Every structure is written in C-alpha cells, then in structure tokens.
Amino acid sequence: MTDTDDLKRGQEIAASVAQFVREEIIPFEKDARCGGHGPDESLVQEMRALARKADVLTPHIFEDGSHLSHRSTAIVFRAAGYSPLGPVAVNIAAPDEGNMFLLGRAATAKQKDRFLAPLIGGDARSAFFMTEPAEGGGAGSDPSMLMTTACQDGNEWVINGTKKFITGCDGAKVGIVMAKAEEGATIFLVDLPDDAIRTVRVLDTIDSSMPGGHAVVEIENLRVPGDQILGAPGEGFKLAQIRLAPARLTHCMRWLGACDRANDEAVRYAVKRQAFGKALIDHEGVGFMLAENKIDLKQSELMIDWCAGELDQGSTATTESSMAKVAVSEALMRIADRCVQVMGGAGVSGDHVVEQVFREVRAFRIYDGPTEVHKWSLAKKIKREAEGRA
Structure with a gap:
C-alpha cells in the first residue's frame, strides 16, 4: 500500500x-x-x-x-x-493498544493466538505489570530499579513482587509481567485472573477514563511456563523499547482528540454566554485564550505527525517521542486549563466534559514518563552530542 x-x-x-x-x-x-x-x-x-x-x-x-x-x-x-x-x-x-503492538511485534505464533487474538477482538483487556512502589525502592521512571524477581524452577518460572499503578488490572484477562531474572529483566505472559496475583487496592486517582483503574498488586509465587516468556530471558528492556515510543505517541493522539472536544465546548460556551453587554468571546481576555488554544492544537498535531513519520521510516524515535510527549502534554494542559477558565464555574462542574478532560490531561503529564524525566533524558543526549563534537 x-x-x-x-x-x-x-x-x-x-x-x-x-x-x-x-x-x-x-x-x-x-x-x-x-x-x-x-x-x-x-x-x-x-x-x-x-x-x-x-x-x-x-x-x-x-x-x-x-x-x-x-x-x-x-x-x-x-x-x-x-x-x-x-x-x-x-x-x-491504553494499555491494550500498546500491548497489542508489542505482542504483534514480539510474540510467537502460539502466543499470538492465546494472548493477542482476544485483545484485537475486543473480548479481553490487558495489564502491563512494570511499575513498582516507591516505598520499596522499586521501578518507576527508572526501570533499572526493578525489584520483582523471577526464578527458574524446572520448566517453570516463579515470580514474586509488588506492583503499583497497574492500569486496567481489575478485570483484565491478559497480563504482561516484567520481572528480574538472573539473565536480566524478562517479560512473562500470563492468563488472568490468577490466584497468585492479588489486587491489594485500586487507587483513587485524578483520572477516570481507563477501565479497571490503577491498582496496587501483590504477586506471590506466580508460576509461569517457560513458553510464556516473551522473547528470551534477559530481553525485557529491549522488548519494552518496541512498545515505548509508539505508546507515548498514541497517548498524545488520543488526548489531542479530548482537547478538541474541550475546546469545542469552550468555544460554544464563549459564543453563547453574555457578560457585560456582549458575548464572552468578544472580550479580549477570553478571545485570546481561544486563539492560543487554536495555535496549541495545531502545534500538537504537527508534532505528532512529525514523530509518527519518524516511526514510519523505521526509526525507534526514542528522542523524537520524548520531544513529542513533552511538547504535546504541556500544550494540551494549557488548552484544557484555558477551557476551564473560559467556562468559569461551568468548567469545574461535572456537568461538562471539560472538567474530566482537564483531569485526564493533568495525569497525562506524568503517564509514560513525567515531563522532567524526558527533559533530563534529552539534556543527557545534548551533552553527549556536544562532547562528541569537541
């Protein structure tokens, strides 16, 4: 094609x-x-x-x-x-779309039939078990801090650990578990529910659009057959890179659509609502906010398209996706905030979708890497490039 x-x-x-x-x-x-x-x-x-x-x-x-x-x-x-x-x-x-992408690229034919097909068919949801509690020094933005262990026992592997902020775990049928084996980080595919994976609680978070919420999970003596390893032992971080950049970018795509909606709501409100003898949009302070929204929406669209083009050319787009994630998440936060401000009291009410979009986008600035982590990573790359030119 x-x-x-x-x-x-x-x-x-x-x-x-x-x-x-x-x-x-x-x-x-x-x-x-x-x-x-x-x-x-x-x-x-x-x-x-x-x-x-x-x-x-x-x-x-x-x-x-x-x-x-x-x-x-x-x-x-x-x-x-x-x-x-x-x-x-x-x-x-998320996380199903990113998990489908990963399985489509890295799973065996047998694994695809068992774990991928139900996801594509919409008959099952999935969860990606990587993030761990900060209280135990576990993996978060730094996946190298992985604490969950996987020990081989004959033809099976035994997994133990605690996971946190596991999106969609409650009600998921497919689990993708990251654990530390002797060979290094390893990804395991598991059927859910499993008695060895216990939801401690589902966290109350600022966002509310993802089925199953975000859970704290205890994994105790989970036994997984060797043929349910994705790739090979020790390849976990390498395989996670397959998912990384595309998943960052698809977050940007979906939430750009949400901000389209919020902006449309704010524009309709500003055109109809009268104050001080004229429509709100005719007041410069309001009109300028909506003009800035239009600019940020277009810049976000172009940033996504640029990074998507890099992926389509076969690049891993690690740097490009970091740049896009920062630029788009920050721009969408500005848009959502302006929409709330334009709508005033109506903007903070659950009667309007603008309030939810604001909450969802605020969480997006953290999900798939906080802005500051991406900037730090970019700064390290800038330094390496500068030293290479010296």
Whole structure:
C-alpha cells in the first residue's frame, strides 16, 4: 500500500470513528456505570458490541494482521479521543493498544493466538505489570530499579513482587509481567485472573477514563511456563523499547482528540454566554485564550505527525517521542486549563466534559514518563552530542 493509499484509508476510517463516537458513545458519558475507576466491564462490552456492529472495533489493525501507518493511526486515534470513552469503545485505549503492538511485534505464533487474538477482538483487556512502589525502592521512571524477581524452577518460572499503578488490572484477562531474572529483566505472559496475583487496592486517582483503574498488586509465587516468556530471558528492556515510543505517541493522539472536544465546548460556551453587554468571546481576555488554544492544537498535531513519520521510516524515535510527549502534554494542559477558565464555574462542574478532560490531561503529564524525566533524558543526549563534537 502506498503512503497516499494508507492516508486515504486512515481518513476514511477516522470519519467513521468520528461519527460513531459522536452519535453512539458520547451519550454514554452520563451512564451510571462510569465511575471513579473507569467504565465498568458491562459498559465496556456494550460499547464494543456497538463498535463491532459499526465496523470500527480495533480499526487500525486489519484482518491480515497489518496496521495503518503511524501517521494515519494518529488521525483515527484523534477522532476516537473526542470522548473519554471513545478509545475504550473502539478498542484503542491504553494499555491494550500498546500491548497489542508489542505482542504483534514480539510474540510467537502460539502466543499470538492465546494472548493477542482476544485483545484485537475486543473480548479481553490487558495489564502491563512494570511499575513498582516507591516505598520499596522499586521501578518507576527508572526501570533499572526493578525489584520483582523471577526464578527458574524446572520448566517453570516463579515470580514474586509488588506492583503499583497497574492500569486496567481489575478485570483484565491478559497480563504482561516484567520481572528480574538472573539473565536480566524478562517479560512473562500470563492468563488472568490468577490466584497468585492479588489486587491489594485500586487507587483513587485524578483520572477516570481507563477501565479497571490503577491498582496496587501483590504477586506471590506466580508460576509461569517457560513458553510464556516473551522473547528470551534477559530481553525485557529491549522488548519494552518496541512498545515505548509508539505508546507515548498514541497517548498524545488520543488526548489531542479530548482537547478538541474541550475546546469545542469552550468555544460554544464563549459564543453563547453574555457578560457585560456582549458575548464572552468578544472580550479580549477570553478571545485570546481561544486563539492560543487554536495555535496549541495545531502545534500538537504537527508534532505528532512529525514523530509518527519518524516511526514510519523505521526509526525507534526514542528522542523524537520524548520531544513529542513533552511538547504535546504541556500544550494540551494549557488548552484544557484555558477551557476551564473560559467556562468559569461551568468548567469545574461535572456537568461538562471539560472538567474530566482537564483531569485526564493533568495525569497525562506524568503517564509514560513525567515531563522532567524526558527533559533530563534529552539534556543527557545534548551533552553527549556536544562532547562528541569537541
């Protein structure tokens, strides 16, 4: 498929996704099954049944296993993100989308049949078990601090440890567990639920769009057959790099769509709301905020497209994705904050989606690496390059 054909296909899929989200999914935003830990499983499956019927379920992956390019995926994911429920409904939400990408690239044929197929079909959700509690000195932004252990016992591996902020764990059917073996960090695929993986609690967090929320998990004597290792023992960090840059970027794509929605809401409000003898938008302080939103939306779109293009050219895009993640997450935070400010009291009320988008985007500045960690990594690269020129 040529780049032009891929783009045309992506635009057509995005148009179908946009129509579906606006007509079928936005009405679910007030459903009582949307809670502080995300939509419950009955709502997830109801929305996915509608997406399946509309032929927009997992729309970026085709029957032959091929994908849209990253640039075309960006258009589709942005359309889905127009509702906080959109990515979940069409099965492109985190962590499932990133896990599908990783399994598609690194799993054996047998592993794909068992663990990937149910994810692509929208019949199962997944969780990526990597982050650990800071209290025990475990892995967070620095994955080299991994504390969870994996010890070989014959044809099986025994895993023990504690994980924290595990998105989607509650209700997931597929687990991807990172643990430290003698050979180094290793990734294991597991069926869920498993009695050896116990949810201690689901954390109350600022965001509320991801099914299953974010859990603290105890893993005690989890036994995993050797054929459920992804790749080989010790390849965990190398394999995680496959997922890293694309997952960072798809976060940007989805939340750009959410900020499209917030900005549309703020514009409608500013045009209709009267104060001091004229519409709010005619007051310079309000009009300028909306103008700045328009600029930030376009700059975010272009940054995503640039990084997606690097991925499509075969680059790992580690540096580019760090730059995009910082630029886009910070720009979207500015947009969401301005939308709240423009709408005043209405903007901080749960009556309007703007309030939720603000919360979700605030969390995005931390998820997949805080802004400061990415800047620190970029600064190290700048130093190495400067020293190399000296």
